[in-house]
Amino acid sequence: MKTMRITVWIFAGFVALMAAAVLIGGDKIPWNRFFGGSGGGQPVAAAFDKPFEVIDFNGNKFDQDSLKGKPSAIFFGYTFCPDVCPNTLSEASDWMEALGKDADKVRIIFVTVDPERDTKQKVKDYLDSFDERFLGLTGTKEQVASIVKAFGVFVEKGEVKDGEYLVSHTSRIYLINGQGRFAGTIGYKEETKNALSKIRRLIASS
Numbered sequence: 001m002k003t004m005r006i007t008v009w010i011f012a013g014f015v016a017l018m019a020a021a022v023l024i025g026g027d028k029i030p031w032n033r034f035f036g037g038s039g040g041g042q043p044v045a046a047a048f049d050k051p052f053e054v055i056d057f058n059g060n061k062f063d064q065d066s067l068k069g070k071p072s073a074i075f076f077g078y079t080f081c082p083d084v085c086p087n088t089l090s091e092a093s094d095w096m097e098a099l100g101k102d103a104d105k106v107r108i109i110f111v112t113v114d115p116e117r118d119t120k121q122k123v124k125d126y127l128d129s130f131d132e133r134f135l136g137l138t139g140t141k142e143q144v145a146s147i148v149k150a151f152g153v154f155v156e157k158g159e160v161k162d163g164e165y166l167v168s169h170t171s172r173i174y175l176i177n178g179q180g181r182f183a184g185t186i187g188y189k190e191e192t193k194n195a196l197s198k199i200r201r202l203i204a205s206s
Contacts, residue, residue, distance in 0.1 A: 052146040054139035057124040068180040071206040072107040078114035079126040093131040111137045115144040178206030
């Protein structure tokens with residue numbers, strides 16, 4: 001009975017915290033930040049049953065077949081992101097350094113969820129602040145929508161104020177093996193040793 005009361009109190013406290021955040025922030029809570037999930041999107045394992053086509057920051061075509069041949073760690077975000085995106089890309093830069101010579105055996109891919117503002121050059125300039133080996137993907141609204149749908153990623157544009165807005169989005173990283181198949185995820189702010197272990201297994205299995 002005591003354990004049940006403690007569980008109820010914890011749950012009630014969590015609900016109260018979320019309610020307070022809504023009242024203070026005035027915007028919908030990006031649940032993916034708390035759970036690292038897809039915000040109600042389709043299971044990622046179904047991703048590669050749906051074709052997609054975007055472009056990289058050099059203007060080259062990138063589709064589902066482009067994922068084959070080399071394992072990838074794929075993160076969806078946007079260059080105006082205030083916290084989750086720069087934090088994740090900074091961590092990914094550290095992973096690449098820790099991998100040493102094995103870093104060349106995996107790709108870190110950043111996919112924008114804000115094609116209205118994230119042009120090829122904007123994405124390229126943004127990634128230059130992290131690791132030079134990172135690849136950035138963008139495209140038209142329709143093209144970006146195709147890859148977002150393929151991966152079952154949650155994306156929600158916030159209220160526009162004076163031309164500025166935030167975008168809530170899935171915060172986890174998708175791991176894709178050398179055969180272009182889903183191989184797992186890395187959660188937001190997951191322990192470095194766990195993330196590196198997953199990436200090394202990804203490389204070894206490809």
